[in-house]
Amino acid sequence: MALRFEILKADKNSGARLGRCHTAHGVFHTPAFIPVGTQATVKSMTPEELRKMGAEIILSNTYHLYLRPGHERIRRLGKLHHFMHWNYPLLTDSGGFQVFSLNSLVKVSPEGVQFQSHLDGSRHFISPEMAVEIQEALGADIIMCLDECTAYPASHEEAGRSLELTLHWSRRCKNAHRSPDQALFGIVQGGIYPDLRKKSVEVLAEIGFDGYAIGGVAVGESKEMMSRVVAETAPLLPADRPRYLMGVGTPADILAAVQQGLDMFDCVLPTRNARNGNLFTHSGKIVIKNAKYAEDSLPIELGCSCYTCRHYSRAYIRHLFLAEEILAFRLNTIHNLHFYLKMMSNLRQATAEDRLPGFIQDFNSRWEFGDEKAAGGEQLISSPRSDQI
Amino acid sequence: MALRFEILKADKNSGARLGRCHTAHGVFHTPAFIPVGTQATVKSMTPEELRKMGAEIILSNTYHLYLRPGHERIRRLGKLHHFMHWNYPLLTDSGGFQVFSLNSLVKVSPEGVQFQSHLDGSRHFISPEMAVEIQEALGADIIMCLDECTAYPASHEEAGRSLELTLHWSRRCKNAHRSPDQALFGIVQGGIYPDLRKKSVEVLAEIGFDGYAIGGVAVGESKEMMSRVVAETAPLLPADRPRYLMGVGTPADILAAVQQGLDMFDCVLPTRNARNGNLFTHSGKIVIKNAKYAEDSLPIELGCSCYTCRHYSRAYIRHLFLAEEILAFRLNTIHNLHFYLKMMSNLRQATAEDRLPGFIQDFNSRWEFGDEKAAGGEQLISSPRSDQI
Numbered sequence: 188m189a190l191r192f193e194i195l196k197a198d199k200n201s202g203a204r205l206g207r208c209h210t211a212h213g214v215f216h217t218p219a220f221i222p223v224g225t226q227a228t229v230k231s232m233t234p235e236e237l238r239k240m241g242a243e244i245i246l247s248n249t250y251h252l253y254l255r256p257g258h259e260r261i262r263r264l265g266k267l268h269h270f271m272h273w274n275y276p277l278l279t280d281s282g283g284f285q286v287f288s289l290n291s292l293v294k295v296s297p298e299g300v301q302f303q304s305h306l307d308g309s310r311h312f313i314s315p316e317m318a319v320e321i322q323e324a325l326g327a328d329i330i331m332c333l334d335e336c337t338a339y340p341a342s343h344e345e346a347g348r349s350l351e352l353t354l355h356w357s358r359r360c361k362n363a364h365r366s367p368d369q370a371l372f373g374i375v376q377g378g379i380y381p382d383l384r385k386k387s388v389e390v391l392a393e394i395g396f397d398g399y400a401i402g403g404v405a406v407g408e409s410k411e412m413m414s415r416v417v418a419e420t421a422p423l424l425p426a427d428r429p430r431y432l433m434g435v436g437t438p439a440d441i442l443a444a445v446q447q448g449l450d451m452f453d454c455v456l457p458t459r460n461a462r463n464g465n466l467f468t469h470s471g472k473i474v475i476k477n478a479k480y481a482e483d484s485l486p487i488e489l490g491c492s493c494y495t496c497r498h499y500s501r502a503y504i505r506h507l508f509l510a511e512e513i514l515a516f517r518l519n520t521i522h523n524l525h526f527y528l529k530m531m532s533n534l535r536q537a538t539a540e541d542r543l544p545g546f547i548q549d550f551n552s553r554w555e556f557g558d559e560k561a562a563g564g565e566q567l568i569s570s571p572r573s574d575q576i
Numbered sequence: 577m578a579l580r581f582e583i584l585k586a587d588k589n590s591g592a593r594l595g596r597c598h599t600a601h602g603v604f605h606t607p608a609f610i611p612v613g614t615q616a617t618v619k620s621m622t623p624e625e626l627r628k629m630g631a632e633i634i635l636s637n638t639y640h641l642y643l644r645p646g647h648e649r650i651r652r653l654g655k656l657h658h659f660m661h662w663n664y665p666l667l668t669d670s671g672g673f674q675v676f677s678l679n680s681l682v683k684v685s686p687e688g689v690q691f692q693s694h695l696d697g698s699r700h701f702i703s704p705e706m707a708v709e710i711q712e713a714l715g716a717d718i719i720m721c722l723d724e725c726t727a728y729p730a731s732h733e734e735a736g737r738s739l740e741l742t743l744h745w746s747r748r749c750k751n752a753h754r755s756p757d758q759a760l761f762g763i764v765q766g767g768i769y770p771d772l773r774k775k776s777v778e779v780l781a782e783i784g785f786d787g788y789a790i791g792g793v794a795v796g797e798s799k800e801m802m803s804r805v806v807a808e809t810a811p812l813l814p815a816d817r818p819r820y821l822m823g824v825g826t827p828a829d830i831l832a833a834v835q836q837g838l839d840m841f842d843c844v845l846p847t848r849n850a851r852n853g854n855l856f857t858h859s860g861k862i863v864i865k866n867a868k869y870a871e872d873s874l875p876i877e878l879g880c881s882c883y884t885c886r887h888y889s890r891a892y893i894r895h896l897f898l899a900e901e902i903l904a905f906r907l908n909t910i911h912n913l914h915f916y917l918k919m920m921s922n923l924r925q926a927t928a929e930d931r932l933p934g935f936i937q938d939f940n941s942r943w944e945f946g947d948e949k950a951a952g953g954e955q956l957i958s959s960p961r962s963d964q965i
Binding site: 500502512 | 615616617619620621622644645649652653654659660661870871873883887888889891892894895896898899901902903905906
């Protein structure tokens with residue numbers, strides 16, 4: 188089997204579980220946050236830096252790598268791990284999400300999806316079999332089935348038709364899947380409709396995958412609706428396989444989903460916010476360009492052990508950010524990713540010590556910004572994966 | 577004394593010397609290359625990375641820091657070393673060069689220079705006393721006198737008038753200089769005229785400085801003319817003080833000037849070229865965006881021990897560069913700075929072992945690109961400091 192999932196502990200007070208995922212390139216611990224490395228690099232970071240701050244698995248986007256530099260090229264260059272100098276667990280999505288979110292001229296048929304490149308307008312066609320083939324060329328440890336991310340809002344009928352397509356494609360992906368070192372995950376769709384989500388889980392489980400993802404959330408629906416879909420869907424997922432909530436989210440989103448039994452999360456929020464100068468602290472957001480930080484000699488967060496906070500003041504980072512210096516993006520990314528990854532390891536520790544509810548309560552009570560608007564009109568909420576350009 | 581300069585060895589076959597400069601923040605070895613950190617950061621690098629690749633002293637630009645974030649702010653934040661987390665030898669220029677090169681509306685008088693900010697058009701006036709005061713607020717270990725960089729071409733009369741102004745300002749800088757931990761260097765001007773250069777050296781030596789710089793070269797004159805000015809001026813400079821060739825240059829320029837007895841060099845060439853994807857190797861330039869590197873699995877330079885060459889292929893770096901990924905700028909900067917700094921340490925080693933001529937001959941014979949045009953119409957030759965924006 189390409190993936191072995193050990194559940195080390197089930198939380199007494201919630202659906203949370205503590206786990207260990209063994210892949211062809213080593214182990215990652217769950218619940219896991221997966222930094223996004225869209226174009227074969229987690230923006231501004233080296234692999235060594237990522238490991239140092241506790242990243243055990245990262246994600247790259249098939250759509251982007253298929254277009255540039257090309258999956259066959261990456262295969263010839265020794266596959267993605269070697270290409271990008273990341274010799275640890277690696278996940279690629281199927282490319283489906285970006286096909287739909289980054290393109291206007293998309294034609295979907297049972298055969299697959301036709302689209303134009305956002306880079307040069309060139310025409311491309313991807314079938315479920317090709318999505319698997321491309322991901323085999325890239326060689327990630329975990330690969331995803333091609334799915335249609337159901338839009339929001341969608342009627343029950345539309346969501347149902349879309350789900351049928353995803354299930355059809357999932358069967359074909361499973362049949363096309365050959366590489367013994369790659370785990371294949373199915374993606375649960377069905378929009379906001381409990382019956383469709385249930386059906387989706389049932390059919391996917393029947394086909395049989397190495398893991399199951401919840402897709403089609405954080406696509407424009409309300410927070411409450413997203414929580415409801417996750418809460419209703421998660422318990423239906425096979426308990427002995429890793430459960431992956433795609434493209435989510437804020438710290439609060441992740442903490443809530445962990446309690447529903449989700450094991451894996453990816454999101455551009457920490458890295459993208461870093462580049463926008465929106466920095467995570469336990470007591471609220473810092474918009475580093477604000478004038479009040481101009482002579483602030485404190486670190487981004489007092490007591491934070493990241494490289495940035497150990498050596499630099501808010502005043503210096505603000506200066507770098509306003510001067511558009513590359514080091515600003517680096518220092519901010521280090522801090523935000525450290526914040527997320529440290530939160531995950533603290534969360535795992537709390538679960539191990541039977542104090543998860545207290546940990547989450549404490550985290551949320553210190554947290555102030557929630558859905559507050561950040562600088563530039565960006566919301567510090569779950570960001571759809573469409574931001575990965 | 578703010579600076580102690582030990583000459584460890586004088587080369588038998590040339591004017592080259594091996595030295596050690598003791599400053600308030602430690603030692604640097606000469607001949608030294610000084611990476612440029614214009615806005616209180618060597619673009620894309622951390623101080624730890626710079627030290628690791630052998631940087632012992634770096635430079636920041638007074639003009640830029642005066643305008644943003646402001647020298648008084650930096651003073652209040654613990655001065656520049658603390659602000660930018662660089663606790664090693666540090667040099668600031670006087671700001672004069674940028675005042676002249678980055679501004680069109682400049683009014684010069686014996687009192688000083690009036691200019692408009694390139695950032696927001698605001699009006700400013702800097703006198704020689706203020707140039708010293710600003711640099712005291714920044715707190716670098718080596719500071720420079722305010723000078724007027726004589727334009728090229730300039731008649732003998734124009735160059736003479738300009739020199740008088742610089743000498744007048746140099747006297748005033750010396751009188752204004754108070755801080756015991758900062759070494760003050762004078763800057764030799766005089767254009768391409770040997771008699772003016774000679775006079776400049778004589779007057780500055782009479783005033784007495786901790787070190788002497790040759791300014792006003794690499795400002796548009798030919799390579800041959802620059803070489804001549806350096807060759808004629810260098811032997812006149814006080815032998816017991818460090819000699820600094822400002823804003824120079826290519827590896828060949830530096831190797832030639834070392835043989836004339838120059839000890840210090842700063843240039844944006846390695847860092848700026850890195851960001852443009854022009855990479856230094858011992859056998860010629862690499863323009864990484866070229867299609868021929870698309871599937872090249874070799875490192876930038878075989879045998880190079882830098883972090884970039886130990887872990888990444890040309891193909892990967894090309895991909896990152898075309899995708900405009902921040903990591904491309906980082907990896908390229910690491911390689912180019914490593915190339916320069918390694919060249920300097922090899923050069924010092926060769927001098928210590930009495931084999932400098934052979935080293936330089938070997939270096940130049942492997943070197944192919946000289947004045948060749950690089951991508952984007954940029955010349956890989958000495959770049960004026962005006963590139964530091």
